[in-house]
Amino acid sequence: MERPLTRNIRPHEPPLALEDYRRVGGYEAVRKALAQSPEAITETVKEAGLRGCGGAGFQTGIKWSAVPMGPDAPHPKYLVVNADEMEPGSFKDRLLLEGDPHQMVEAIIVSSFAIQADQAYIFLRGEYVLARRRLNAAIGEAYAAGLLGPRILGSDYGLELHVHSSAGRYMCGEASALLNALEGGRAIPRAKAVRTAVSGLWGKPTVVNNVETLCNVPHIVNNGAAWYQSLGLGDAAGTKIYGASGKVGRPGAWELPLGTALRAIIEEHAGGMRDGVAFRACLPGGASTAFVGEAGLDAAMDWHGMQSVGSRLGTGTVIVLDDQTCPVGMLLSLQQFFAQESCGWCTPCWSGLHWVASLLHRFEAGEATEDDFDLLRTQADHLTKGYTFCGLAPGAMESLASGLDLFRDDFMRHVSLRRCPWRT
Amino acid sequence: MLSEEERRDIELEAPHYATREALCIDALRIVQGHRGYVSDQALQEIADYLGLPLSQVEGAATFYNLIFRHPVGAQVIFVCDSVSCWIMGCERLLERLRAHLATDVGGTSPDGRYTLLTVPCLGACALAPVLMIGETLHGHVTADSLPDLLGKGA
Missing domain, CATH: 1.20.1440.230 (NADH-ubiquinone oxidoreductase 51kDa subunit, iron-sulphur binding domain)
Structure with a gap:
């Protein structure tokens, strides 16, 4: 089973530095992307069927398609990574940011190129101190190697990347509120009459994507849309970082094919319930998803499967309620x-x-x-x-x-x- | 007036943003880093320095969880009280901390060493219950392991 998102992540070990990351094929997607047109990359991401992993599940390629392109497009354009992981029970983005920061940076470069962004931000939870240190180290290495800044790898394309450490509020996770926070104000959502893809940060075209969503992009560019689709089960495309918390045997997070059954996540990967407690129900995708009881456990943990049992995939991190908890x-x-x-x-x-x-x-x-x-x-x-x-x-x-x-x-x-x- | 170091740190952030206004939150965090918290006086100094209305700076300062508008202890303990940690017993942990530090949530221990706060989900739910002491995350915390942790954090 392929695990593209977590293949470089080794628990309790520091993440790969630039040289080691390149040795395992890192930043190859940047080279591949720069040899194509930006539109071709967006098309590949669309074909792959990549959907937002922050909870809403919107098609990433379609989101990118709304950005004005070509010589008349307004600049600067922005790519903002939503790394404000704060949905109770969700702990997957932290894993990616701390575990493989160069994957995040590579994903940002490729995705920014696709929408021809001039500046990218990682909007990071203030409490994610280790992630901030590791991201800044990776970004420093990338600048020194000519992977960020003007004329990336000798091309005509340039990108600046900055980590903004948030001062903390769940509301910042909402894309338009996040932009208000980046502009220095209170994180209050904006009216949706104008799409942020057209008028976002400082009134310029802006795309906001979740960490896990973007981390898929280099792998899609390297291996193609058909490969990405083959990773999922049934109609689902790609892998997903699932997690489980509560009184289960082995709480944790695992990269598995999208469409894995909810029961398999809880009973196999999380090791079932702890001794002395029984399963009551669970929130399959974080605090903003509906409870699923025993009857729904055989449903697939994907967009359609969770809908069929009255819930949502959300962030894909399961919170388990047991019979000893009120x-x-x-x-x-x-x-x-x-x-x-x-x-x-x-x-x-x-x-x-x-x-x-x-x-x-x-x-x-x-x-x-x-x-x-x-x-x-x-x-x-x-x-x-x-x-x-x-x-x-x-x-x-x-x-x-x-x-x-x-x-x-x-x-x-x-x-x-x-x-x-x-x-x- | 903001100190030379504070102004220097703010200017290091300035090239990353399109406007001076956008520096507001970084400025609040920088000033807090130097002074421990953001006083009324500090709000005015930030407003003057960035050329913003005081109300705008205060609006931002009161919105965000990690901006302290009152003095805090030498270290802040952030106890996650969101759902996974609640299931795994964060209430008992908080009770023990309140007793140990002789302060309620939001207060500071009489010796001034620790301020006790709750924080929304720290994104480490597999390690629940979790807390942060200063910038360090601790997982699988039990009432019995607390005294050791507090010793280390000091």
């Missing part, structure tokens, strides 16, 4: 996060999410009534797309709505016992 407490932890991290721009989000969190707190404190359950249901139905300015609150409602369906009896036990049954 599902209401878990929902409270999730909603406290969303309430705290809301940017405060639109009322349904800043007010609604705090209301939701306070209602869940009433259950945990033994103060809730059955009416509070219905009120949560109402919130879950109303903090959805169309009522809010961006996807934060609707994402928060995916785990809540599915949790209300799955755990109704648990909520009612909190009401009848007037306490949390899991707390003594």
